[in-house]
Amino acid sequence: STDSSFTLRGKDFSRTFDAYRICECIASTYLGLLSPLNLFIIKTTDMHNETSSSFLIDRKTGKSFVVPGCSDPGMAGILISPKNKYLLTYDNSYYENDNCCIYILAVRSGGNKNNFVLDGYMNINLDRLNITQLVWLADASFALSVTEQIDPANYEESGKEKYFLRVTLPSESIF
Numbered sequence: 001s002t003d004s005s006f007t008l009r010g011k012d013f014s015r016t017f018d019a020y021r022i023c024e025c026i027a028s029t030y031l032g033l034l035s036p037l038n039l040f041i042i043k044t045t046d047m048h049n050e051t052s053s054s055f056l057i058d059r060k061t062g063k064s065f066v067v068p069g070c071s072d073p074g075m076a077g078i079l080i081s082p083k084n085k086y087l088l089t090y091d092n093s094y095y096e097n098d099n100c101c102i103y104i105l106a107v108r109s110g111g112n113k114n115n116f117v118l119d120g121y122m123n124i125n126l127d128r129l130n131i132t133q134l135v136w137l138a139d140a141s142f143a144l145s146v147t148e149q150i151d152p153a154n155y156e157e158s159g160k161e162k163y164f165l166r167v168t169l170p171s172e173s174i175f
Contacts, residue, residue, distance in 0.1 A: 006030055008040050013062030017042065033059070036084045037107065037116065043074060054078075054089075056118075065118050070101035076131065080107075083139045086169070087118060092130040098149040101125045102134075104169065122169065132162070141168040 007016045008030070017028035025048065031041040038059040045052045052074030054067035067075050071093035078089045087105045092098070106121040126146070133145040144167070147160040 008042075008057060010057075010059050010062055012060070015057065015062065017044075034078065034080060034087075036080050037087070039065070041078060045074075068101075068103040068105075068120075068123070070099075070125065077134060079134065079136060079142075081136050081139045081142075085139045086121065088134070088136070088142065090131050090134060094130065097128050098130050098147075099125065099127045100129055100131045100146070102131075102144075102167075124167070130160075137166070140171075141166060143167075 003019070005016050005019050006028075007014060017030075018025065019027060019029075026044060026046050028042055028044045031043055031054075033040055034056065037056075039056040040059060041054065041056060043052060043054045051072045053069060054075040056065040056067060057063070058065075067078065067089050069075055069089070069091050071091045073093075074091055075089050076091045078087065080087055084107055087107055088102060089105075090100060090102045092100045102124040103120075104122040104124075105118040108117045108119055128149045129146045130149075131144050131146055134142060135144075136142045144165050145162065146165060147162050149159065150161055151159045
């Protein structure tokens with residue numbers, strides 16, 4: 001890495017990104033490695049349009065996967081289920097009435113042993129809620145701590161109620 005860029009290198013690829021800096025440009029941040037799937041996590045910010053997006057890059061092949069999102073700030077978190085069956089991402093929007101979204105992608109085996117595909121599985125949108133914490137309980141269920149905006153005119157934490165939710169995924173035979 002340098003003052004203005006960083007490079008990711010894998011067995012068969014090399015990609016350089018403009019590093020995060022103050023400018024009216026597009027800059028990226030390396031957020032780490034999702035080790036169970038050997039995926040680099042990258043967040044890219046378009047500073048001119050004040051939007052952000054994220055993607056994952058396979059450490060071995062360099063293949064990119066777009067991380068779904070529903071708000072300008074982009075992904076707030078990414079988690080892999082205990083048995084690596086699902087990849088979950090979420091983000092929050094704090095504009096107007098608050099809301100959040102959760103995207104769950106199924107991790108499916110590809111053609112060979114070390115290959116996989118991320119398929120769209122489920123999208124959950126929650127109005128007037130923001131996620132403060134999320135954790136997998138089992139491969140098909142997770143819990144989240146949320147704040148609910150009680151009074152849309154009051155954006156402060158004092159105008160929000162906090163509680164916990166549990167989500168259990170339906171069996172795949174439904175899909």
